[in-house]
Amino acid sequence: DVKVTQSSRYLVKRTGEKVFLECVQDMDHENMFWYRQDPGLGLRLIYFSYDVKMKEKGDIPEGYSVSREKKERFSLILESASTNQTSMYLCASRARVRNTEAFFGQGTRLTVV
Amino acid sequence: AQSVTQPDIHITVSEGASLELRCNYSYGATPYLFWYVQSPGQGLQLLLKYFSGDTLVQGIKGFEAEFKRSQSSFNLRKPSVHWSDAAEYFCAVGGTGFQKLVFGTGTRLLVSP
Numbered sequence: 199d200v201k202v203t204q205s206s207r208y209l210v211k212r213t214g215e216k217v218f219l220e221c222v223q224d225m226d227h228e229n230m231f232w233y234r235q236d237p238g239l240g241l242r243l244i245y246f247s248y249d250v251k252m253k254e255k256g257d258i259p260e261g262y263s264v265s266r267e268k269k270e271r272f273s274l275i276l277e278s279a280s281t282n283q284t285s286m287y288l289c290a291s292r293a294r295v296r297n298t299e300a301f302f303g304q305g306t307r308l309t310v311v
Numbered sequence: 312a313q314s315v316t317q318p319d320i321h322i323t324v325s326e327g328a329s330l331e332l333r334c335n336y337s338y339g340a341t342p343y344l345f346w347y348v349q350s351p352g353q354g355l356q357l358l359l360k361y362f363s364g365d366t367l368v369q370g371i372k373g374f375e376a377e378f379k380r381s382q383s384s385f386n387l388r389k390p391s392v393h394w395s396d397a398a399e400y401f402c403a404v405g406g407t408g409f410q411k412l413v414f415g416t417g418t419r420l421l422v423s424p
Contacts (some may be wrong), residue, residue: 231411238320240401240416256411288354292412297362299345300412302354
């Protein structure tokens with residue numbers, strides 16, 4: 199059974215803290231993604247990675263960075279958390295072949311206070 | 312650039328009634344199209360996908376969708392809704408596995424007794 203695992207379901211952090219959201223997939227997928235989900239806005243792509251150490255900005259990269267040192271792991275970093283980064287964060291992975299969908303983790307609900 | 316429009320933010324359907332959720336896409340080539348469902352507090356689960364061939368695709372939980380190239384649409388249907396179908400539904404478009412998926416803003420389905 200395919201799996202994308204996010205390290206935390208719920209996180210509460212203080213303004214200004216450095217926050218790490220971790221995602222691990224066990225499907226040997228080349229592509230990994232971080233989305234942010236907010237009511238009425240759907241899923242917006244923050245960053246994606248198409249290979250180890252490779253990354254590309256998505257639609258809303260400001261205030262975020264990412265790290266992909268190993269194929270199975272993709273980390274989202276909030277360098278200095280702010281209250282407007284309170285949101286649901288979803289990690290996904292997708293194989294770099296035809297006819298394939300993205301697989302999602304359970305999400306991390308981050309609250310910045 | 313690719314985009315997805317889900318014009319209905321909320322839809323309420325009586326249990327046992329039929330359902331149609333609308334999705335319109337913009338994509339420069341032959342699209343890969345997906346419908347995902349999200350239950351409260353959960354990640355996204357794939358309902359169905361279209362890559363090529365038969366324009367009517369069957370998915371899990373009794374859902375189906377029809378790809379209409381002339382209308383740039385990929386509407387999701389179910390003949391008889393169950394209370395457990397209450398969730399948020401997302402349409403997404405993308406290319407091959409080399410590419411990211413772009414999501415619509417979602418439609419929240421409420422099922423009344």
